Amino acid sequence: MRDEDKSKEELIQELIEARTQVLELRILENEHKKAQTVLQNAKNELELHAREIALLSEMSELLQTCLTLNEAYTVVDHTVQQLFDQESGALCVLDQDKNLVDTVVAWGEGNTGERVFAPGDCWALRRGQLFSVGDATTGIICKHVGPPAAMSYICVPMIAQGETLGILHIRSNPWGDSEILDQPIRTAESKWQLALTVSENIGLALANLKLRESLRSQAIRDPLTGLFNRRYMEESLERELRRSARKGVPLGIIMMDIDHFKHFNDSFGHAAGDYLLRELGVFLRTLVRGEDIASRYGGEEFIIVFPETSLEETVQRAEHICQDVKNLKLGEQFPKTEGVTLSLGVAVFPQHGSNYEQLLKNVDTALYQAKRDGRDRVAVAQGGM
Numbered sequence: 001m002r003d004e005d006k007s008k009e010e011l012i013q014e015l016i017e018a019r020t021q022v023l024e025l026r027i028l029e030n031e032h033k034k035a036q037t038v039l040q041n042a043k044n045e046l047e048l049h050a051r052e053i054a055l056l057s058e059m060s061e062l063l064q065t066c067l068t069l070n071e072a073y074t075v076v077d078h079t080v081q082q083l084f085d086q087e088s089g090a091l092c093v094l095d096q097d098k099n100l101v102d103t104v105v106a107w108g109e110g111n112t113g114e115r116v117f118a119p120g121d122c123w124a125l126r127r128g129q130l131f132s133v134g135d136a137t138t139g140i141i142c143k144h145v146g147p148p149a150a151m152s153y154i155c156v157p158m159i160a161q162g163e164t165l166g167i168l169h170i171r172s173n174p175w176g177d178s179e180i181l182d183q184p185i186r187t188a189e190s191k192w193q194l195a196l197t198v199s200e201n202i203g204l205a206l207a208n209l210k211l212r213e214s215l216r217s218q219a220i221r222d223p224l225t226g227l228f229n230r231r232y233m234e235e236s237l238e239r240e241l242r243r244s245a246r247k248g249v250p251l252g253i254i255m256m257d258i259d260h261f262k263h264f265n266d267s268f269g270h271a272a273g274d275y276l277l278r279e280l281g282v283f284l285r286t287l288v289r290g291e292d293i294a295s296r297y298g299g300e301e302f303i304i305v306f307p308e309t310s311l312e313e314t315v316q317r318a319e320h321i322c323q324d325v326k327n328l329k330l331g332e333q334f335p336k337t338e339g340v341t342l343s344l345g346v347a348v349f350p351q352h353g354s355n356y357e358q359l360l361k362n363v364d365t366a367l368y369q370a371k372r373d374g375r376d377r378v379a380v381a382q383g384g385m
Contacts, residue, residue: 052194055079055082055083056083056197056201059079059198062075063075063076063205064208066209068213069206069209069213072202072205072206072209077091077105077107080105080107080168081107081108083198087171087172087191088172089106089107089108089168089169089171090103090106090107090113090168091103091167091168091169091202092167092168092169093158094165094166098119100117100118101116101119101122101166102115102116113145113146113169114143114144114145121142122142122143122144122167123140123155124155124156124167125155125167128159128164129157130192130195130196131154132152132155133153141153145169151172152171152172153171154169154170154171154192155167155168155169156195156198156199160200160203160204161204161207163207165207165210168195170191222281222295222296224274224277224278224281224296225280225296227285228293228294228296229295230298233293233303237253237293237356237359240307241349241355241359244307244308244350245349247308249307249308250308250311250349250350250351251305251306251307251309252305252309252313252314252317253346253360253363254304254306254314254321254346255297255301255344255360255366256302256304256342256343257300257301257342257343257344258280258300258340258341259341259343259371259376260341261273261299264276275330276330276340277296277300279328279330280302280325280328281296283325283328284302284321287317287320287324288304289306292304292305292306292307293307301367303363310348311346311348311380314346314348315346315378315380321344322376322377325340325341325342326341327339328340343367343375343376343379344367344378345363345365345366345367345368345370345381346378346380346381347359347362347363347366347380352381362381365381367379
């Protein structure tokens with residue numbers, strides 16, 4: 001009996017040991033699975049980080065080669081949609097006068113708030129630092145965000161070269177990040193850090209572009225009237241003449257001169273003369289199309305180039321300018337003036353010249369013909385209408 005009892009005890013012990021081994025194997029298997037999960041998560045994070053670095057690098061390189069702000073906005077739009085594909089957001093920039101903030105890029109499914117708003121409507125712009133909201137239904141929110149919703153958001157001010165340019169706004173989508181399957185989920189801290197890095201890159205690029213555009217504008221614009229300067233007009237006219245010759249289309253040109261400008265200067269002073277030139281510049285900018293080239297040729301002389309415009313159309317434009325300029329209001333500081341009048345000459349390629357020199361010579365002759373005929377009128381170069 002004792003041998004039998006011992007055999008049973010041994011069997012029980014063996015059974016216990018076998019069950020213990022099974023439990024240990026299960027524990028090891030669970031730990032292995034957990035380790036695999038940790039490794040996979042770490043791998044996903046590294047892949048996500050590498051992807052973010054690659055996208056940021058590509059964005060920076062593309063932004064450096066952009067020639068205009070609109071090109072830069074296109075690059076930003078393309079990149080942020082990939083960097084923040086689990087969120088909605090917007091890039092909002094301050095206007096030139098710093099009075100309004102305009103949304104130039106928006107992405108994602110959620111509502112990113114007001115398209116145009118005052119700088120004071122954003123806490124990030126007020127404070128000059130990142131502003132985050134964990135729950136918009138309970139926290140203090142920016143006015144530009146709109147009605148409270150079940151989401152979190154951050155606003156990152158874009159500051160470059162000591163100038164505030166706008167904000168990068170990013171918000172969680174209404175369904176929440178956890179419902180987006182098979183994608184690594186960023187922590188709030190990593191999301192903030194990425195937003196800061198993106199904002200710094202965009203801000204620096206926009207600041208450089210604005211500086212470039214400012215320098216270019218100074219090089220091609222007349223500082224007093226805001227119109228193109230003589231050098232830019234001459235280069236553009238030669239280019240447009242070649243284009244007109246290739247396409248077989250006409251090109252119109254108007255040269256104009258302010259009547260009795262010397263008398264106006266002598267009567268009211270050079271400051272008043274500058275004021276008149278500025279107002280005339282504003283007046284001409286409102287009349288030209290996007291493709292037209294309005295310039296200050298020198299002194300009180302102005303030239304407008306009209307690509308793909310016939311002689312008849314150019315004369316009509318000149319007649320409208322001649323009549324409409326009389327309605328130019330100079331203000332109460334010039335009570336004795338009887339209104340501004342212009343003398344205008346008109347010429348058209350190829351009828352009045354097959355090259356730059358001939359065309360300018362003939363339109364100049366037409367202008368002085370208008371002056372000899374009594375001023376306040378339009379004259380067409382010889383061989384025209």
